[in-house]
Amino acid sequence: SAAKVRILKDVLCRNFQDFKGDTIPVIQHIRSKESELMQLADFLIGAVGYRNRHLLENKTKVRIVEKLEKLSGQSLTSTSPPWEEKFNIFVFEPRVVKE
Incomplete structure (x- = not known):
């Protein structure tokens, strides 16, 4: 679901201390x-x-x-x-x- 994808991106960005979302710009469900x-x-x-x-x-x-x-x-x-x-x-x- 879209909510799970958003949560995954938030967790990954925090893990990489990427608070602007530059390291992982896009995560999508396929x-x-x-x-x-x-x-x-x-x-x-x-x-x-x-x-x-x-x-x-x-x-x-x-x-x-x-x-x-x-x-x-x-x-x-x-x-x-x-x-x-x-x-x-x-x-x-x-x-x-x-x-």
Whole structure:
């Protein structure tokens, strides 16, 4: 919705201390079906998520994940090396706060 887009822009601008809105001039809502790049991002995120949940039920998804790992030369379950330029995966592991 338009309200969520406005809130997102406000949060991002505050985070960058960009109170005039110069750093991020425009944020717009798009339908992923209308953007090939968004479809590709959804596809790759889905493959990474499927592999990291260790699911095996859907044979087509398993084959896609295996093909992506073969073509990229890296596992979809571990962080990519910092020198990788084309396809990066960052595995987030939250730290436990000790009281």
